[in-house]
Amino acid sequence: MVLRPGTNAGALVTLELTVGPAAHGGHCVARHDNRVVFVRHALPGERVRARITETRSRYLRADAVEVLSASPDRVAAPCPYAGPGRCGGCDFQHVTAEGQRRLKTQVVREQLVRLGGLAESEVADVSVSPLPGGPLGWRTRVRYAVDDAGRVGFRRHRSHEVLPVDRCLIAAPAIQDSDVTGRRWPDASAVECAAGAEGVSVLAVPTEGRAWLVAGEPEVVERAAGRVWRLPPTAFWQVHPAAADTFAACVLDLLDPRPGERVVDLYGGVGLFAAPIAERVGPDGEVTLVESDRAAAAAAKAALADLPQVRVVRGRVERLLGRLTDLLDLAVLDPPRTGAGAAVVEALVAVAPRAVAYVACDPGALARDVSTFRAAGWRLAEVRAFDAFPMTHHVECIALLTP
Ligand SMILES: C[S@@+](CC[C@H](N)C(=O)[O-])C[C@H]1O[C@@H](n2cnc3c(N)ncnc32)[C@H](O)[C@@H]1O
Incomplete structure (x- = not known):
C-alpha cells in the first residue's frame, strides 16, 4: 500500500508491522514500503496492527492499536488516559519499569x-x-492545560486538543490529592502545580498577563544536598523527588x-x-x-x-x-x-x-x-x-x- 504525504493522511489505514528498536521520542522503529515507521504504544520485537497517524515522504507515524504478538516487557497501562490518540504526556505506560530503562x-x-x-x-x-x-507518583511539577469548558487536562500526542483528566498517576500524591482537577478554570489557559517539601502551590496562568497564586505559598520549600531552598513555584527545580x-x-x-x-x-x-x-x-x-x-x-x-x-x-x-x-x-x-x-x-x-x-x-x-x-x-x-x-x-x- 502506498501512502501519500500529509498529517492524518492515512488515519483510516492500518498496517501489520514487526517492531524494531526504540528511537528517541517515545516510539519504536518499523519499516513499510521502504519507509521508516515510528510506532508508538509498541515494543521492540512485537508484531502489531498499527494505525497510521501521519504520512511524510520519508517516514510514517503510527499508533499500535492491536498487539498480535506481545513483548515480555508489556503490561496493562495503569493510567486510563494512556493509549493511542489519548494523553500525550506518557509514552511508556504499557512497559514494565525495567523494560522502560532498557528502552532508554x-x-x-x-x-x-x-x-x-x-x-x-x-x-x-x-x-x-x-x-x-516506583514509576508512579513522582512528578512534583505539573502543568495542566485548560480546555474551552475550563477543565484541566493534557494535550493529546502531537495535538493542541486538551484531554480532560481527573487524576494524573505520575503526579506526586500531594498534587493528585489537591482539588485542581475537580475545579473549573474559566479564566486560565494553564494551571501549574508545584509540590515542595512543605505543601503544594497552585498558580493559574492566563493567556496573557501575570499568573496568580490560587493555593499554597508563593515560595516552594525544597531540601537537597543538606540545604534548604525557597523558590518561586515557576523556577526550575528537578522534578523527581x-x-x-x-x-x-x-x-x-x-x-x-x-x-x-x-x-x-x-x-x-x-x-x-x-x-x-x-x-x-x-x-x-x-x-x-x-x-x-x-x-x-x-x-x-x-x-x-x-x-x-x-x-x-x-x-x-x-x-x-x-x-x-x-x-x-x-x-x-x-x-x-x-x-x-x-x-x-x-x-x-x-x-x-x-x-x-x-x-x-x-x-x-x-x-x-x-x-x-x-x-x-x-x-x-x-x-x-x-x-x-x-x-x-x-x-x-x-x-x-x-x-
Ligand atoms: C535544566 S535547568 C538547570 C538548573 C539547575 N542546574 C538545577 O539543576 O536545578 C536550566 C536553567 O537554565 C536557565 N537558562 C535557560 N537558558 C539560559 C541561558 N541562555 N543562560 C543562562 N541560563 C539559562 C533556566 O532558567 C534554568 O534555570
Missing part, C-alpha cells in the same frame, strides 16, 4: 553513537539506573572539586550544584553561577548567602561566558533541552578547565554537544544515566568531559 538505555547509546560520533564499544557500559520510588540529591552527588563525584579551585555553574538555576561545589572548594575557591531567570537567580543568592565564595550572575550564558572563564578549573553545564550549543562549548573548551560535568535532559542535545567537545580534542570520560521521568521517554544523563 538503547536510545542514549544510539544517540551518542549516531550524533556524538562514539563507537558502539565506547557506550556499551552506559545504562539507565532507577531513582528511588530523588533527582536533586542524586544529581548533586553525581556531579560532585564526577568533578571531584578541590579546595581553592575556580568553578562555573552554567545554567545554574537556584544553585543545586553551586552549593555543594562551593562547600568543597572552600573559602579560597570561587564558584560563579550563571542563570538567566531573575527569580531563580534571586532565590540562588538567598539560599547560598552563607557561602561568600559563590557569585551569582544573572544573564545569558552565551553573552557572559567570554567574561567569566579566565583561570577556570571546573565547569558544570546544565542547559535546557536544546543543549548548550557549539558556541558555548567552544568558548568553554578555549579556557581549558580540567573537567566539565554536563547535566542533560535530552540525550540528543548532549550527543551533539559531545561531538563539539570531541572535535576540540576532548573526550567523553563517563556517562551516568538516570530514569528521572518514569513512564515517559525522557531520561537524564550526567556526562564527564575531559581535555
